[in-house]
Amino acid sequence: MKTILSKLLILTVLLLLASLPSCVKQPAPKPTPGKDQEQEDDDKDDNKPVVETDPARLKFLSFSFAPEHNGQIYSEVALTASGNTLSGDILYYRTDLTQLAASFETNGAKVTVGSTEQKSGVTVNDFTKAIAYRIYTPAGQFREFKVTVRNHSYSGLPLLVLSTEGAAPVSSKETWIQGTMRIDRQENNCDEFSGQIEIKGRGNNSWAKDKKPYAIKLAEKQPVMGMNKHKRWALLANASDKTLLRNRVAFEIAKHATALDWTPDSRYVDVILNGRFLGNYLLTEQIKIDKNRVALAEMDPAATSGDAITGGYLLELDRYFDEVNKFRSAFADLPVNFKEPDEEGLNSAQFNYMKDYFNAVEALLYAPDFPAAGEYAELLDTDSFIDWWIVQELTHNQDTRLPGSCYMNKDRLGKLKAGPVWDFDLTTFIDSRSFLLKDESANNHSWFPRLFRDPAFRQRVRERWQAIRPSLEQIPAFIDSEAAYIQKAAWQNWGMWEYEIARSDVNHDEKLSWNDAVAALQTNYANRLAWMDAQIAAL
Known part of the structure; x- marks a missing residue:
């Protein structure tokens, strides 16, 4: 009986266990690939080159040097194939051929140079001489290619390399674009630089040219190429100046021959923007109020009276009349723009003080009894106006009559001064035997015809001319030195931009060769200097 009960109990337990859900985890079924996954796999297979088994059909599908894999390559250099030879040129700058990593794609199983297997974008080789690359089939057969890289046609000038985020074009004078700047010294002793910047267009007439000028703003104040530290810099294109020397020479006259408080420093550079070589530029200090530039007291935006309201102010007389804060003068109707303080810092009391x-x-100056007792000299710094006038007349800067780019400044408790000088690429260093600013004319929008009515002013002009005259004798040697320095860069530049300057005739040398244009500048300067000697002596 007990045996029967035991068997019935075991049977009941087994039946109960069989009715419970299984606790064993079953493997999940494999998903069936969807159409999207299948298409992606097919695309990957399609993009892979078929590995050749016939050595005669082995080849490089592409071969280049990319900036992202080579620190001294600034735009992609693609080589071209001809039979078993690949060759290419690195132009416009000097680079280290001994440490280049090639980026390539082949239809072979592997690539070697000598016994070293090559990895695209990684393996470094010395390309100072031709290199033999071998592409292999899976069976170990190979085809050999001779790869030659040439590095030539560079000027030796420092290279300024600009890159914008996403290679965005610089197409506006109002909108700053984020980017980076690098200065490669090439064959010079200047300091190198690498850092974040913002960049935008600049200029009025010059912005309409195909070769554009640019404004650059560093992330923080730093010295650049031996020039005093600051955030703001200008890249002058000199697109209308066949010599590429006019701005640089005029700055030299003002800086080393006159007593003007400050003149922009500058350096020649060759420029690459987003991988495109743009030719020769003049990297220049931008005119700003700063202890390292126009050294004026900085205005307190809250100042409305007392000594604090008397300066410093930076003004520009310019026909474009395009600043937010501006006025036309009461007697000569001159277009006066406030450069600093700008629209965010200048209050109405300061505006009215400087205007008054x-x-x-x-x-x-326009009083009926002028010059009377010369009271104007109590408000105006005569020597600065004379030195500024000498620079403009010696260079025959016709823009000043419009007026254009005529700067003045006033420090706290100081007099109104002329300067700094700016903008000499157009209508300058022309063969001329007349004054631009001294005499009354319908085209002369300046104070100088009034000032020259004063015998005391004319006497001071003669004195200042005699004081600075010896320094002016040094300018021809400076022109020769600078011309020799930029000669190769100038040839490269006009090889690219000749079509643009050929449409102009503002400097009367656009149709000349670069060498002849430089010679004409020298001749015109010497003739103008001799002419002014006689004219100023007769004042």
Whole structure:
């Protein structure tokens, strides 16, 4: 009986266990590939080159040097194939051929140079001489290619390399674009630089050219190529100046021959923007109020009276009349723009103070009994106006009559001064036997015809001319030195931009060769200097 009960109990337990859900985890079924996955796999297979088994059909599908794999390559250099030879040129700058990593794609199983297997974008080789590359089939057969790289046609000038985020074009004078800047010294002793920047267009007439000028803003104040530290810099294209020397020579006259407080420093550079070589530029200090530039007291935006409201102010007389804060003068109707303080810092009391001061000078200059007792000299720094006038007349800068780019400044408790000088690429260093600013004319929008009515002013002009005259004798040697320095860069530059300058005739040398244009500049300067000697002596 007990045996029967035991068997019935075991049977009942087994039946109960069989009715419970299984606790064993079964393997999940493999998903069936969807159409998207199948297409992606097919695309990957399609993009892979078929590995050749016939050595005669082995080849490089592409071969180049990319900036992302080579620190001294600034735009992709693609080599071209001809039979079993690949060759290419690295132009416009000097690079280290001994440490280049090639990027390539082949239809072979592997690639070697000597006994070293090559990895695209990684393996470094010395390309100072031709290199033999071998492409192999899976069976070990190979085809050999001779790869030659030439590095030539560079000027030796420092290279300024600009890159914008996403290679965005610089197409606006208003909108700053984020980017980077690198200065490669090439064959020079200047300091190198690498850092974040912002960049935008600049200029008025010059912005309309195909070869564009640019404004650059560093992330923080730093010295650049031996020039004093600051955030703001200008890249002058000199697109209308066949010599490429006019701005540089005019700055040299102002800096080393006159007593003007400050003149922009500058350096020649060759420029690459987003991988495109743009030719020769003049990297220049931008005119700004700063202890390292126009050294004026910085205005307090809250100042409305007392000594604090008397300066410093930076003004520009310019026909474009395009600043937010501006006025036309009371007597000469001059277009006066406030450069600094700018629209964010200048208050109405400061605007009215400087406007009233400017008009007070004009009231004395245009008084019926002028020059009377020379009261204008109590408000206007005569020597700065004379030195500024000498630079403009010696270079025959016709823009000043419009007026264009005529700067003035006033420090706290100081007089109104002329300067700094700026903008000499157009209508300058022309063969001329007349004054631009001294005499009354319908085209002369300046104070100088009034100033030259004063015998005391004319006497001071003669004195200042004699004081600076010896320094002016050094300018021809400076022109020769700078021309020799940029000669190769100039040839490269006009090889690219000749079509643009050929449409112009503002400097009367656009149809000349570069060498002949430089010679004409030298001749015109010497003739102008001799002519001014006689004219100033007769004042």
